[in-house]
Amino acid sequence: MSTNTGMKAIFDCVDLNLWYGDHHALKNINFPINEKEVTAIIGPSGCGKSTFIKTLNLMINYVPNVKMAGQINFDGQNILRERLDLVELRKKVGMVFQKGNPFPQSIFDNIAYGPRIHGMKKKDELNKIVESSLKDVALWEEVKDRLTAPALGLSGGQQQRLCIARALATKPDVLLMDEPTSALDPISTLKIEELILELKQKYTIVIVTHNMQQASRVSDKTAFFLMGELIELDKTAKIFSNPADDRTEGYISGRFG
Amino acid sequence: MNIRSNFDSNLNQLKDMLMDMARLTESSIQDSIQVLINQDLEQAKGIIDRDNAIDELENDINDKAISLIAMEAPVARDLRKIIVALKISSEVERIADNAVNIAKSTLHIGNEKLIKEIVDIPKMMDMALKMLSDSLQSFLQEDVALARKCAEDDDKVDEMYGMLVKELMGYLQQNPNNTNQITQLAFVCRYIERVADHSTNIAEHVIYLVTGKRYDLNA
Numbered sequence: 001m002s003t004n005t006g007m008k009a010i011f012d013c014v015d016l017n018l019w020y021g022d023h024h025a026l027k028n029i030n031f032p033i034n035e036k037e038v039t040a041i042i043g044p045s046g047c048g049k050s051t052f053i054k055t056l057n058l059m060i061n062y063v064p065n066v067k068m069a070g071q072i073n074f075d076g077q078n079i080l081r082e083r084l085d086l087v088e089l090r091k092k093v094g095m096v097f098q099k100g101n102p103f104p105q106s107i108f109d110n111i112a113y114g115p116r117i118h119g120m121k122k123k124d125e126l127n128k129i130v131e132s133s134l135k136d137v138a139l140w141e142e143v144k145d146r147l148t149a150p151a152l153g154l155s156g157g158q159q160q161r162l163c164i165a166r167a168l169a170t171k172p173d174v175l176l177m178d179e180p181t182s183a184l185d186p187i188s189t190l191k192i193e194e195l196i197l198e199l200k201q202k203y204t205i206v207i208v209t210h211n212m213q214q215a216s217r218v219s220d221k222t223a224f225f226l227m228g229e230l231i232e233l234d235k236t237a238k239i240f241s242n243p244a245d246d247r248t249e250g251y252i253s254g255r256f257g
Numbered sequence: 258m259n260i261r262s263n264f265d266s267n268l269n270q271l272k273d274m275l276m277d278m279a280r281l282t283e284s285s286i287q288d289s290i291q292v293l294i295n296q297d298l299e300q301a302k303g304i305i306d307r308d309n310a311i312d313e314l315e316n317d318i319n320d321k322a323i324s325l326i327a328m329e330a331p332v333a334r335d336l337r338k339i340i341v342a343l344k345i346s347s348e349v350e351r352i353a354d355n356a357v358n359i360a361k362s363t364l365h366i367g368n369e370k371l372i373k374e375i376v377d378i379p380k381m382m383d384m385a386l387k388m389l390s391d392s393l394q395s396f397l398q399e400d401v402a403l404a405r406k407c408a409e410d411d412d413k414v415d416e417m418y419g420m421l422v423k424e425l426m427g428y429l430q431q432n433p434n435n436t437n438q439i440t441q442l443a444f445v446c447r448y449i450e451r452v453a454d455h456s457t458n459i460a461e462h463v464i465y466l467v468t469g470k471r472y473d474l475n476a
Contacts, residue, residue: 242469
């Protein structure tokens, strides 16, 4: 399953296995993720896609009884083996969840939260990073006059873009998105999709989505998971026009099961 | 449970519309040759008029395909099926145009006595129409082997076309007063050869539908 076309894989999962207690949730996943590409992960509920994305920044460690084997190489380092500074890893690998989850603080403080944790104290530096992060998610014009207002006062779509900005504020290499638009209206969804296409100039993006048209619109590669296995990984255009595996075909054309 | 039964029944309707169009086209071609043999000028005009109905069917197929794409957002093989149905409808439409061309040639020949009995042209037409029906069958059955057979048959039609044209050109010198008729008969051979070519194109579309790969059967 070679999908590398001269691009550098920022993540390379090799024979990755994961168990929740006795349940074998990820089975021999071999999955290179290319730098500055958008990789979409699709599959039915319970297929392991959210589990997989949570392994990439080791958020999975918070789930009790999880056991993993194999390798997740990130920037040439196996994050499963090596003693790792988790704060440092999550600075480089940011994450956005289904629903915007701003802290109950001001817009400014939400964005400044990460940089402050990483030791940034100077006001003018923080100002700069807040502005550039909000500009990156096309929220700056909408909120620049009320940066001290509570973030929870923003609309759902704005909250989600704020959370993306918050993830970008630590200058990550990778942005993980777990169904980032499933709670949003169609216009806010399209705004996030446009944003994803903008962001891939600078970041590597991995997105889990139930919305197959979203996967086909925003991603360069698509991976189809089923019952803990990576069934097919290929260029998105190939997956949606002529997938190699009948199970992929069945799932994307809605004839599954 | 088929959770896409509504979409599937719409796909089947699209196929049925295409087959209706193909049946009309097939009988137009057959009739056009009969009209040529009988020099039936009245019927020849009828064939020309009939082409409108076939064009309308093609429009209906286009409309149906576009609405299915817009409303159902098909992917993978579903998408290829609709695209291929669209492409096949345009091949069939061009096949039907050849019935019109043959009818027009009949009108150009008019009531002039035929220099010889027309024997080989209907044979060639049978071969071309068999290719058309095979290619359509290969679409319905998604049968790649049958689609490939069309390419072999096309070679036979081309061979026969070459032979007939050569024969007709031979008559030119002996029948200088029948130049128009002989030229028109050579055109008719050309039109039938085009029917075979479009049938081969249909077969290529079928191979794309099934395999997802483009294939040039004429190469």
